[in-house]
Amino acid sequence: MLKGLGGLGQIGDMAKMMKAAQEMQDRLAAAQAGLDAITVEGQAGAGLVKVTASARGEIRSVRIDPSIFREEDREMVEDLILAAIRDASARAAEAMAAEMRKATEGLPLPPGMKLPF
Secondary structure (H helix, E strand, O other): OOOOHHHHHHHHHHHHHHHHHHHHHHEEEEEEHHHHEEOOOOOHHHOOOOEEEEOOOEEEEEEOOOHOOOHHHHHOHHHHHHHHHHHHHHHHHHHHHHHHHHOOOOOOOOOOOOOOO
């Protein structure tokens, strides 16, 4: 007579899943918005070249110690700038991953699932 009502529990489970998904989306949006406020600094050459970036990886500034401005050192300075940018990018990626872990903490995600997708 009411055979079709056995699936009502599944509807409730689906509603819970949808609510959890919406919460996760809200947390991720907030975390991503916060990434612009996080600043990381990469450096090379014992601090002679420093690069500042947001946790999203946007390079904001490059500072070069004036002591390394000699023409014969130009290639070395270019290499140091590149190394500092790579260091800042790696630190930005670490900061982003940490923020995403915080945003998804406690959510019922499958093991090994990485966000953002």
